[in-house]
Amino acid sequence: MNLNMAPPLHAVLQPTNPPPNPGPFGLCAFALTAFCMGLYNMHTGVDPHAPGNFITGTAMFYGGFGQVIAGLLEFRNGNTFSGTTFCSYGLYWVSYATLLIPSFGVAAAYEDYPEDYMTAVGIYLLGWTIFTFLMWTLTWRSNLASTALFFCLGMTYLFSAISSLAHLQPGNVVQKVGGGMGLITSGIAWYSAMADLSNSQNSYYTLPLGQLGRR
Structure with missing residues (x-):
């Protein structure tokens, strides 16, 4: 008879449940901020010279x-790409706020x-x-939503950079196009977050992300 009732060490250390997915939280944080910034860059209902x-x-x-918190949790879960992007864009928003x-x-x-x-x-x-755009190249075999998200985000940055480097006046067409791309980006981010959150246990619908080359 085995009198050793203690479970083996590896069983004690083995987590009973998988860690939660921090991706939707990071995507929502990004989406709302990009939404507000996009509307401001489009100067929807505000004076072009009004402070931001x-x-x-x-x-x-x-x-x-x-997003930094979400990125650190992604690193903990072993997701290097999501950890890198969430932490990077989170610190982008912090650095932008300092301006x-x-x-x-x-x-x-x-x-x-x-x-x-x-x-x-503009250089920034x-x-x-x-x-x-470098991160965008790493989404080509993931899913359509991720690819569209990084492409539209890259275009948002590009139009904003052109507006600043060309010394265009606030409210110019280039800046407004960048703001419009920011709104599209925020919409894709919210969609991706909902696709990760929705399942048969909590909703009557699920959203496809459009798998690409990954098998």
């Missing part, structure tokens, strides 16, 4: 820290050089354009 400080709180906390917070002194440092400030912002956005 309303986005600061959302960019810093929900789109920023929220709008007066205490950081970014805009004030360029007070006498407004054109140089626009150039600097161009770097994110390059990063986004």
